[in-house]
Structures are given as structure tokens and as C-alpha cells.
């Protein structure tokens with residue numbers, strides 16, 4: 001039985017384990033991961049007992065825009081509707097906003113967001129820096 005919780009006070013150990021399981025290794029730096037969650041506007045997590053099995057977080061101005069940088073589910077718990085429930089709760093929280101955006105780099109992620117009612121946009125632009133360099137800069141190395 002999966003339980004869902006709101007809020008960003010998730011033990012760092014559990015967050016690091018989940019991000020490592022999904023192979024998002026740049027996120028497993030403890031200081032950066034804590035900052036990322038402390039500064040997120042809204043966080044929903046999924047739990048199998050004391051094990052964190054999924055998380056989604058949003059950055060938002062609370063009026064017009066929200067961005068979902070991370071929606072991830074432990075590979076051993078996929079395709080049972082966990083991410084759908086996490087996103088459902090986020091969309092409910094931000095009901096009424098003009099624009100909710102995600103970036104899904106791979107096919108599976110895009111298929112998931114289509115399934116949640118998102119549509120492809122042709123007007124987005126972005127500027128990126130190499131992730132390793134960002135981690136080094138933020139850690140003061």
C-alpha cells in the first residue's frame with residue numbers, strides 16, 4: 001500500500017537513495033539536494049512504509065506559472081500509477097494557474113506526461129550549462 005505525503009521535509013538519506021536508483025547522480029550531493037528541496041514550492045512524495053519510492057516537486061510563482069523539474073519513481077515501483085498520482089496532486093494544488101511546464105528528456109517521460117494531459121509545446125527555449133560544471137560551481141570547487 002503506497003502512502004502519499006505533502007511537504008519538503010523528506011530525510012536526505014531517502015532522497016539520495018531514490019535519486020541514485022533513478023541514476024540522477026548529480027542530485028545525490030547532499031548539500032545541493034537539501035537546497036533543491038528546501039527551495040521548492042510544493043513537494044509530494046510516495047512511500048512504501050519508510051521507503052521513499054517516488055517524488056515530484058514544483059517551483060512556482062503561485063499565480064501564473066509552475067515548473068516541475070523532477071518527477072521520479074523508483075524503477076522497482078513503476079507502472080503502477082505512482083507518478084500519475086503525484087502529478088495529479090500537483091495539478092490539483094496549482095489548479096487555476098496559467099502554465100505548468102515540464103521537460104522530459106526521454107521517450108518514457110514524455111509518454112507519461114502525455115498520459116497526464118500535457119501537450120507538446122513548440123515555443124520553449126532554454127539555456128543550459130554542463131551539469132558537472134554547475135555542481136562544481138554550487139559546491140564552491
Ligand SMILES: CC(C)(COP(=O)(O)OP(=O)(O)OC[C@H]1O[C@@H](n2cnc3c(N)ncnc32)[C@H](O)[C@@H]1OP(=O)(O)O)[C@@H](O)C(=O)NCCC(=O)NCCS
Pocket residue numbers: 022068069070071072073074077078079080081082083084085102103104105106107108109111112113115116
Ligand atoms: C516517467 C516516470 C516518472 C513514470 O513513473 P510511473 O510511476 O511508472 O508512471 P505511472 O505508472 O503513473 O504511469 C502512468 C501512465 O503513463 C504512461 N507511461 C509511464 N511510463 C511510461 C513509459 N516508460 N513508457 C510509455 N508510457 C509510460 C503510461 O500510459 C502509464 O499508464 P499504464 O501503465 O496504465 O500504461 C518514471 O518512469 C521515472 O521515474 N522515469 C525517470 C525520471 C523521468 O524521466 N521523469 C520525467 C521527467 S522529470
